[in-house]
Amino acid sequence: MIPAVRAVVYEAAIGGLLIVGLPLLSLGLERGAPVLPEGAQAVGLALALAGGGLWVWATVVLVARGDGTPLPLDPPRQLVVSGPYRWIRNPMHVGLIAFFAGEALLFRSVVFLVFVALLALATVLWSRHEERELERRFDGLYVRYRNSIPGWFPRPRASASRGVV
Numbered sequence: 607m608i609p610a611v612r613a614v615v616y617e618a619a620i621g622g623l624l625i626v627g628l629p630l631l632s633l634g635l636e637r638g639a640p641v642l643p644e645g646a647q648a649v650g651l652a653l654a655l656a657g658g659g660l661w662v663w664a665t666v667v668l669v670a671r672g673d674g675t676p677l678p679l680d681p682p683r684q685l686v687v688s689g690p691y692r693w694i695r696n697p698m699h700v701g702l703i704a705f706f707a708g709e710a711l712l713f714r715s716v717v718f719l720v721f722v723a724l725l726a727l728a729t730v731l732w733s734r735h736e737e738r739e740l741e742r743r744f745d746g747l748y749v750r751y752r753n754s755i756p757g758w759f760p761r762p763r764a765s766a767s768r769g770v771v
Contacts, residue, residue: 642714650711657704664690664697678736685744687751693760695737695751699729700758733757 665676667689672682676698690697703726710718737757740748 640716642711642716642719644714646711646714650708650713652708654705654708654712657701657706657708659701660690660697661701661705664701667691668698678739681739681743685740685747685751687755691755693755695755695757696729696733699733703729730758 668674668676668682668686668691671688672684672686674680674682674684690701694700703722706722706725707719710722737748737752741752744751
């Protein structure tokens with residue numbers, strides 16, 4: 607199966623479980639929980655759209671340029687430093703967390719927002735393992751990239767000003 611098809615299957619399975627399952631789980635636990643103000647919904651919609659767009663963009667670039675998938679069992683064979691990876695090392699993670707935070711605001715769910723915070727913490731911890739693996743696979747090339755590009759908060763001109771990889 608070509609990497610693009612494997613990536614679609616992976617993203618659909620994992621994303622579908624998270625996008626549908628996490629809200630349903632949190633909304634099921636909400637009895638008597640406080641809700642966020644109505645104004646949170648407009649911000650949530652914008653954040654969910656932006657985060658979802660970043661997640662999809664980063665996935666497409668990773669598959670197209672990396673000759674692999676986001677799935678740890680079928681990782682990219684090439685280090686990807688283009689697209690959103692020019693500005694941050696973890697654009698799929700940032701996009702997914704932003705998407706879920708936006709979804710929590712859209713549903714005005716405090717419980718869902720707590721789940722998102724826990725997911726963000728787990729993602730940061732996972733990324734440490736992931737970065738050690740990237741360093742092992744791509745050696746000095748990844749180390750130069752990691753030292754040039756921030757992990758979580760973009761600096762729009764980081765790659766241009768430092769001549770990354």
